[in-house]
Amino acid sequence: MSFLTNLINGISLGSIYAIIALGYTMVYGIAKMLNFAHGDVIMVGGYLCFIVVSHLNLPPIAAILLAVVGCTALGIVVERLAYKPLRQAASLAVLITAIGVSYFLQNSALLIWGADPKAFPSVVPFPSLNLFGGQLTISSITLVTVLVCVLIMVALTTFTSKTKMGKAMRACSEDKGAAQLMGINVDTTISMVFAIGSGLAAIAGVLLCSAYPTLMPTTGSMPGIKAFTAAVLGGIGSIPGAALGGVLLGVIEIFAKAYISTQLADAIVFAVLIVVLLIRPAGLLGKEIHEKV
Amino acid sequence: MEMIKNMNKNTRANIITYGIVIVAFVIMQALTSMGAISNSMIGLLVPITAYICMAISLNLVVGISGELSLGHAGFMSVGAFTGLVVSAMLAPAGLADPIRLAVAILIGGILAALAGLLVGIPVMRLQGDYLAIVTLAFGEIIKNLLNNLYVGLDANGLHFSMRDAASLGMQGGNILINGPQGAAGIDKISTFASGFVLVLITLTVVLNLINSRSGRAIMAVRDNRIAAESVGINTMKYRLMAFVVSAALAGMAGALYAMNYSSIVPKKFDFNTSILVLVFVVLGGMGNIRGGIISAALLTILPERLRFVGDFRMLIYAIVLIGVMIVSNNPIMKSAIGGFFERFKRRRDDDDDATQLALSTEGGDAQ
Numbered sequence: 216m217s218f219l220t221n222l223i224n225g226i227s228l229g230s231i232y233a234i235i236a237l238g239y240t241m242v243y244g245i246a247k248m249l250n251f252a253h254g255d256v257i258m259v260g261g262y263l264c265f266i267v268v269s270h271l272n273l274p275p276i277a278a279i280l281l282a283v284v285g286c287t288a289l290g291i292v293v294e295r296l297a298y299k300p301l302r303q304a305a306s307l308a309v310l311i312t313a314i315g316v317s318y319f320l321q322n323s324a325l326l327i328w329g330a331d332p333k334a335f336p337s338v339v340p341f342p343s344l345n346l347f348g349g350q351l352t353i354s355s356i357t358l359v360t361v362l363v364c365v366l367i368m369v370a371l372t373t374f375t376s377k378t379k380m381g382k383a384m385r386a387c388s389e390d391k392g393a394a395q396l397m398g399i400n401v402d403t404t405i406s407m408v409f410a411i412g413s414g415l416a417a418i419a420g421v422l423l424c425s426a427y428p429t430l431m432p433t434t435g436s437m438p439g440i441k442a443f444t445a446a447v448l449g450g451i452g453s454i455p456g457a458a459l460g461g462v463l464l465g466v467i468e469i470f471a472k473a474y475i476s477t478q479l480a481d482a483i484v485f486a487v488l489i490v491v492l493l494i495r496p497a498g499l500l501g502k503e504i505h506e507k508v
Numbered sequence: 509m510e511m512i513k514n515m516n517k518n519t520r521a522n523i524i525t526y527g528i529v530i531v532a533f534v535i536m537q538a539l540t541s542m543g544a545i546s547n548s549m550i551g552l553l554v555p556i557t558a559y560i561c562m563a564i565s566l567n568l569v570v571g572i573s574g575e576l577s578l579g580h581a582g583f584m585s586v587g588a589f590t591g592l593v594v595s596a597m598l599a600p601a602g603l604a605d606p607i608r609l610a611v612a613i614l615i616g617g618i619l620a621a622l623a624g625l626l627v628g629i630p631v632m633r634l635q636g637d638y639l640a641i642v643t644l645a646f647g648e649i650i651k652n653l654l655n656n657l658y659v660g661l662d663a664n665g666l667h668f669s670m671r672d673a674a675s676l677g678m679q680g681g682n683i684l685i686n687g688p689q690g691a692a693g694i695d696k697i698s699t700f701a702s703g704f705v706l707v708l709i710t711l712t713v714v715l716n717l718i719n720s721r722s723g724r725a726i727m728a729v730r731d732n733r734i735a736a737e738s739v740g741i742n743t744m745k746y747r748l749m750a751f752v753v754s755a756a757l758a759g760m761a762g763a764l765y766a767m768n769y770s771s772i773v774p775k776k777f778d779f780n781t782s783i784l785v786l787v788f789v790v791l792g793g794m795g796n797i798r799g800g801i802i803s804a805a806l807l808t809i810l811p812e813r814l815r816f817v818g819d820f821r822m823l824i825y826a827i828v829l830i831g832v833m834i835v836s837n838n839p840i841m842k843s844a845i846g847g848f849f850e851r852f853k854r855r856r857d858d859d860d861d862a863t864q865l866a867l868s869t870e871g872g873d874a875q
Contacts, residue, residue: 308837440779
């Protein structure tokens with residue numbers, strides 16, 4: 216049974232990575248930038264939810280909604296102020312700016328909420344699920360996390376393939392110039408991608424803090440890096456890739472912790488990424504682009 | 509004067525770079541001996557030299573070879589911890605401190621070069637952002653492994669373990685590296701003068717490499733890999749060469765850095781440190797060695813100077829970083845700066861600066 220428990224925990228952790236990875240992969244797909252501030256948006260989402268639940272005493276669902284709205288707004292503002300002026304700049308300049316934004320968010324959180332870890336209240340008020348006569352216990356947050364992840368994946372896939380805005384996003388990530396000629400407002404589309412990515416990050420933040428209930432200004436950095444790894448593992452720019460990469464990474468991490476070594480789990484996760492990239496240089500589901508001379 | 513004018517433009521630029529470093533060293537030494545600078549500033553002198561070395565070495569990979577590396581602190585930590593162990597082993601031999609430091613730095617550099625070779629062979633099969641993420645992954649792996657490394661020294665020699673300090677099986681002696689707690693009780697043998705010498709060595713290695721046949725091959729691969737390959741340049745070899753040399757120099761800087769403190773933990777050399785050095789390189793201008801040196805020095809001093817604003821220190825640092833990136837990449841500002849140089853150039857009636865400028869901007873586009 217411990218194998219099954221580990222597998223379920225791995226899928227749950229992986230679902231959180233997958234939701235975060237979606238934000239990375241969508242932004243990379245359209246803006247070709249590594250948005251290193253994404254992990255810190257998760258942290259902001261966690262804090263917003265925490266504040267609403269513990270200080271305003273509103274129900275958890277309101278807290279989650281407020282966190283999503285807050286992070287979406289944050290994503291749009293950051294894109295407008297920091298990234299938009301650099302649309303034409305070298306990609307390294309944008310990368311450094313994203314790192315600046317990351318420092319900014321972390322240190323703002325430090326000033327506002329302090330460095331001491333906050334105990335995050337559970338936002339899922341259901342009891343745990345007992346199976347096989349109590350041999351297998353699945354906590355409610357684990358179930359909710361996986362469900363939310365599946366819902367988001369389905370919604371996002373439908374959104375990008377069926378709606379006008381979703382099609383505009385795909386067009387922009389294929390060829391911005393041509394998309395503009397077809398009458399697509401590229402700037403609005405990019406803003407929209409940042410908004411969706413940041414909103415998802417807020418959900419991921421709430422789920423992450425519910426599963427691992429300590430909240431600090433640096434809470435988002437390591438999951439951010441791992442989710443980024445997941446996005447690359449699955450093939451950056453691809454939505455199913457982000458889901459696959461995230462879940463795989465979560466399962467590998469939990470299994471490595473359980474069966475190999477708790478301390479070396481991170482090294483194992485990154486080693487898997489390296490091996491996968493050596494065999495498939497564009498990730499598991501990524502499109503390999505051959506250079507033309 | 510006539511001699512300087514007739515000099516090769518690279519030689520002239522290099523002499524200016526060496527000159528800046530030497531003059532800065534002399535001024536700082538004079539100020540220190542006059543007691544004109546604060547203690548916190550004196551404490552920063554060795555870290556500044558170490559970061560300058562890091563900036564020069566990363567510039568070789570990011571600016572000259574055109575590969576984005578996000579795990580440079582990993583090589584720094586390999587050098588740092590190797591240097592510590594070597595220095596502790598040499599302590600009973602009664603060598604003079606500078607010699608002990610030099611040996612420790614050298615061996616730290618060699619081990620870091622080996623790590624660079626091990627990492628570089630798989631990494632160089634990839635390109636662009638995928639290469640960047642793999643260097644990040646290797647940086648994290650190195651940090652994670654060092655976090656679980658226990659090294660002890662007793663009468664029987666060195667003991668290693670990846671489990672805990674108890675399993676070292678020590679008979680007396682000292683634990684040199686204690687897993688996540690890192691190293692403590694380090695002999696602080698790094699000095700500003702030794703840091704200055706290391707900066708000069710790093711500078712000489714990198715500038716000579718850039719202006720050599722190999723350096724031109726490295727830049728050719730950066731500018732157009734396929735074209736370089738088609739004229740018979742072994743792209744793998746030259747990319748790897750830049751990577752390994754850079755790793756070795758980073759390891760040397762790491763050894764210097766570590767022996768400036770009485771204790772140091774593996775966590776010090778994490779992703780944030782890699783990024784810190786990358787910021788030096790990008791703000792200084794990619795491929796521009798002199799710019800990297802200046803920005804490394806200024807950006808190490810800046811947070812210290814901002815201490816009076818207390819907790820807002822890092823917030824201001826972040827805003828400055830974003831602001832500088834936006835302003836320096838603004839097309840209007842760019843053309844204004846470009847126009848300024850244009851005028852400057854015409855007055856000097858030779859086109860050296862324009863090529864220099866064009867080179868540095870082209871380096872920025874090459875990924």
